[in-house]
């Protein structure tokens with residue numbers, strides 16, 4: 001008898017990494033990972049609370065899953081992650097059908113609970129009811145498919161000690177807790193052994209990393225990871241400007257296996273706003289960090305996070321943010337309207353009038369998008385090596401992939417079944433068109449390993465013939 005587990009993930013790469021951990025624990029305990037909630041005996045919602053809409057979506061999914069529990073009362077619904085931590089006490093009142101709530105520090109305990117529940121499921125009894133609710137659906141946020149093993153997120157640090165006045169993370173994930181370097185290296189080795197082609201080191205502020213016993217810093221960690229046998233590509237998120245040192249910039253520029261992209265959230269282009277956000281740097285200091293970065297890492301893509309409508313943000317403050325974006329030329333930006341989070345200082349301050357943040361966000365997006373299209377058009381006529389992600393959501397006849405500098409590229413699969421690309425996941429794409437969202441082109445070759453020379457795709461005809469017999 002098999003037991004199925006469905007894991008749905010909201011939020012940041014920390015949650016992605018935690019979901020991978022849960023998936024591994026569940027598989028070790030004998031579960032099958034399923035990508036349809038109705039096929040599951042255990043439903044896990046790994047939640048986020050960084051903004052209000054993430055919170056609302058999570059509660060919406062809890063309600064959605066209620067019907068599955070009504071159809072089959074043996075199904076267990078588990079909620080973990082940041083919202084579970086924040087709403088631990090009131091979740092049972094808001095969503096009484098939730099069977100268990102595990103906070104951010106209880107991941108291992110949830111893994112134990114999954115193992116303990118494993119033998120309690122009897123599939124046959126409720127299979128029919130489950131079929132009746134086939135209309136309910138939705139895909140897991142990429143916990144497991146033919147391509148997910150190609151990228152691995154390895155946590156180097158939990159929590160954050162910086163207490164930006166808008167941010168819930170230190171409140172729900174606690175202060176910095178850096179993992180021993182040996183553990184990080186062991187996890188990266190295991191991911192490489194399991195077929196990962198790209199390793200992302202994740203943490204809320206990875207560049208504040210301090211090895212608990214030796215005191216080694218993040219640059220030292222990068223150097224160690226970069227020398228591991230079999231490693232193809234390496235990258236990391238997120239960095240804080242305050243901790244960006246010349247040593248780290250130099251190390252980044254010297255490591256060949258590091259992807260040429262760097263995420264350095266700035267949040268605002270106004271000093272008074274940055275001060276109230278408790279960001280610990282000025283615009284001038286941020287620009288100095290950018291200059292150091294560009295000196296050691298020319299031609300890399302620089303990306304950022306921005307917030308509009310923070311309490312007290314004036315039109316002049318906002319104009320400074322627009323100016324900063326034009327000046328720096330970010331390759332991409334994650335842009336958000338400020339969302340008051342319970343328990344954070346800024347939530348208690350006077351808020352900007354309703355609608356102002358959203359209106360500014362639209363103008364900000366226009367400026368950032370306006371800069372992105374030319375960057376993508378510059379790739380036209382070049383051949384870019386990319387790591388596949390899976391069939392394009394918009395056109396399943398095309399494969400979607402990411403360049404080393406994290407630009408989305410789509411190209412026709414030339415009649416090959418999508419899963420074939422999981423075995424030869426590096427594709428060379430001749431870029432033909434550039435858009436705001438990325439590039440389109442045609443595949444000129446593919447290869448199983450990053451270091452391999454590309455080979456032409458097999459002729460599509462042979463696949464038509466195979467399917468005929």
Ligand code: SAM
Nearest residue numbers: 166167204238239240265305306336337338339
């Ligand atoms: N550690 C990162 C840094 O150095 O800034 C940020 C991590 S935070 C979880 C991810 C992004 O979400 C932030 O950079 C910020 O832009 C955004 N964010 C966090 N709290 C927010 C809030 N209350 N409202 C809107 N955006 C928020």
Ligand code: F3S
Nearest residue numbers: 160163164167169204
């Ligand atoms: Fe949040 Fe600021 Fe830390 S954005 S995760 S408190 S650096």
